[in-house]
Amino acid sequence: QVLEAGQPEAPxxxxxxxxxxxxxxxxxxxxxxxxxxxxMEEAAPRCCGRGGWPALWLVxxxxxxxxxxxxxxxxxxxxxxxxxxxxxCAGVGRSTPACDVAISQFTSVSATFSMLCAILHIxxxxxxxMVAGIVGTKCMMALSILFQxxxxxxxxxxxxxxxxxxxxxxxxxxATIVPPGFTYGLWVVENTSPNSxxxxxARLTAASSIEGIIAxxxxxFLNHSNAPAVVMLFRLASVISVICCIxxxxxAARMQEILPGAMRSCISAHSQxxxxxxxxxxxxxxxxxxxxxxxxxxxxxxxxIYFVTLKEKFGMDMQGLAPVLTMVTLSSLLCQxxxxxxxxxxxxxxxxxxxxxxxxxxxxxxxxxxxxxxxxYFAALSGGxxxxxxxxxxxLLANLAAPDGEAGGVAVTMGxxxxxxxxxxxxxxxxxxxxFSFFLQPSHHFTGAVWVFSILLEVxxxxxxxxxxxxxxxxGDSVACS
Numbered sequence: 449q450v451l452e453a454g455q456p457e458a459p460x461x462x463x464x465x466x467x468x469x470x471x472x473x474x475x476x477x478x479x480x481x482x483x484x485x486x487x488m489e490e491a492a493p494r495c496c497g498r499g500g501w502p503a504l505w506l507v508x509x510x511x512x513x514x515x516x517x518x519x520x521x522x523x524x525x526x527x528x529x530x531x532x533x534x535x536x537c538a539g540v541g542r543s544t545p546a547c548d549v550a551i552s553q554f555t556s557v558s559a560t561f562s563m564l565c566a567i568l569h570i571x572x573x574x575x576x577x578m579v580a581g582i583v584g585t586k587c588m589m590a591l592s593i594l595f596q597x598x599x600x601x602x603x604x605x606x607x608x609x610x611x612x613x614x615x616x617x618x619x620x621x622x623a624t625i626v627p628p629g630f631t632y633g634l635w636v637v638e639n640t641s642p643n644s645x646x647x648x649x650a651r652l653t654a655a656s657s658i659e660g661i662i663a664x665x666x667x668x669f670l671n672h673s674n675a676p677a678v679v680m681l682f683r684l685a686s687v688i689s690v691i692c693c694i695x696x697x698x699x700a701a702r703m704q705e706i707l708p709g710a711m712r713s714c715i716s717a718h719s720q721x722x723x724x725x726x727x728x729x730x731x732x733x734x735x736x737x738x739x740x741x742x743x744x745x746x747x748x749x750x751x752x753i754y755f756v757t758l759k760e761k762f763g764m765d766m767q768g769l770a771p772v773l774t775m776v777t778l779s780s781l782l783c784q785x786x787x788x789x790x791x792x793x794x795x796x797x798x799x800x801x802x803x804x805x806x807x808x809x810x811x812x813x814x815x816x817x818x819x820x821x822x823x824x825y826f827a828a829l830s831g832g833x834x835x836x837x838x839x840x841x842x843x844l845l846a847n848l849a850a851p852d853g854e855a856g857g858v859a860v861t862m863g864x865x866x867x868x869x870x871x872x873x874x875x876x877x878x879x880x881x882x883x884f885s886f887f888l889q890p891s892h893h894f895t896g897a898v899w900v901f902s903i904l905l906e907v908x909x910x911x912x913x914x915x916x917x918x919x920x921x922x923x924g925d926s927v928a929c930s
Contacts, residue, residue: 503693504635507686508652511593511628513662514682516773518603520667520766521675523755525606526554529613537759548888551760555753559881561617562752565624566874576630585634590690592626597683599623604676635694647789649838661778664770672766735916739801739909740841741872746808746905748876753884753898760888761895762821775825779832788836798916801837805910808834809903816899 528535530553537547580588599619605611632652640648670678758764758772791800807830814827880898887897 500635500693500695501639503689504632507589507593507689507694508632510682510686510689511596513666514596514600514679514686517666517670517675517679517682518600519755520769520773521603521607521672521679522558523554523759523769524672524765525603526558526613527551527759529606530554535765537763538765539763545890547760548890548893551756552885552888555756555881555885557614557617558752559877561620562877563874565621566871566877568621569624569627569873572625576626577634580631580634584696585631585638586690586694586696588626589628589631589635589694590687592623592628592631593683593686593690595623595625596628597680597687600676600680600683604680607672607676649840651784661774661781664774667767667770670766675766735912736841739912739916741875742905742909742912743805743837743841744872745876745879746902746909748872749880749898750876750902752877753880757815757884757895757898758824762824764821768821772821772824772828775828776831779829780835781832783832783836784838787833788840791836792840797840798913800840801913801916802910804834804837805906805913807831807836809906809910812899812902812906816896816903 524535527537527547527550531537531546531550536544536550576588599616599622602611602616602619606613606616636645636648636652666675666678755769758769762768764772788800791803795803811827811831811834814823814830818824818827880901883901884895884898886892887894
């Protein structure tokens with residue numbers, strides 16, 4: 449385990465200060481066969497080496513491939529369900545009144561359940577952190593993927609048995625109780641030092657982007673009947689990988705110790721949540737949180753309507769959406785792997801964040817004005833440049849949560865940050881679906897309105913980013929992962 453002796457009363461640093469407190473790392477890489485049984489107290493993994501890291505990348509890949517396949521399937525299943533069993537948007541049916549009605553109903557239901565999930569998520573973040581501190585990150589990760597598997601089973605029912613699509617949306621509420629992204633982020637925080645997280649988050653984002661390359665290949669052999677079953681198999685493989693290959697971070701607490709442990713966590717919450725109070729007490733940290741809320745709202749909103757906007761405007765089905773997704777994620781992958789560190793060195797962290805907002809604005813303009821599918825590919829290329837700020841902001845938030853790599857309070861603080869981020873899951877889909885549905889009406893039909901709205905958010909984000917103190921964003925020495 450990474451052991452760091454820091455000054456508890458020191459301000460929250462976003463990089464290691466020269467001449468600061470000495471830090472020691474005890475790193476022992478376990479063998480592949482000991483992944484399932486070793487604990488963090490006995491052997492801690494080196495960044496991107498053994499000790500569970502390969503298994504984590506595999507779990508992230510399987511999870512995100514399942515998510516993206518679900519996202520490709522849902523628009524067709526949703527419009528078919530609300531269209532009376534036939535997709536009214538297929539082929540020449542695009543942009544017809546029947547297509548617009550089916551898409552409007554589908555997006556309305558999707559936004560409603562997304563709002564319910566976000567409301568549950570907002571209040572559960574700190575509790576998730578406390579539970580993770582008791583039972584361990586591995587247990588929480590396995591539980592989150594099991595919940596995802598329930599939603600995959602419901603999706604199979606919609607496709608194979610013709611059951612109501614509301615069963616699937618109800619299962620997604622269960623799946624958001626323990627979000628996989630929370631457990632991945634907590635794993636990274638527990639297994640890295642502050643200065644190495646920027647690179648690790650970039651690698652994690654890149655690993656998540658690979659699904660956009662695999663999904664188009666899979667769609668050549670899948671259809672609406674067998675794709676949900678493949679998603680379910682991916683969830684099952686993820687559960688097995690977590691149970692067998694992810695090492696325990698700490699011994700699981702005995703059942704009789706869970707309640708006292710939770711009460712102790714609640715009693716000491718005032719000291720553990722000091723970094724959260726710091727987020728709102730200092731101007732520079734407030735700016736970071738506003739950027740997270742603004743960027744997260746835009747990202748969650750675009751994600752909620754991305755496929756249906758292309759389906760409504762160009763009549764694209766699962767096979768048609770896949771190549772566009774390939775371009776988006778391949779661009780993001782290359783930018784994450786090749787451009788994050790060079791841009792940090794060229795522009796600094798602040799300049800890189802500004803560059804990312806500008807690139808996102810250009811991408812949204814391309815989507816709004818694209819007269820044909822061919823122009824969508826150009827917008828997708830610039831969208832990758834808009835993702836380069838993700839690992840930087842993720843590392844900043846992780847360092848705010850655990851500035852000195854302290855084990856105590858990290859899970860609770862990350863849970864609080866998860867709750868703050870959940871606000872964007874509530875506001876984004878609600879705002880973007882409202883704008884999208886309003887401009888689907890015949891009297892003022894304009895599908896590109898959601899992209900214009902996103903442009904406004906990106907411009908506001910760019911203006912806020914210009915006010916970030918440069919001293920807050922000094923790039924530290926990163927530990928390369930290979």
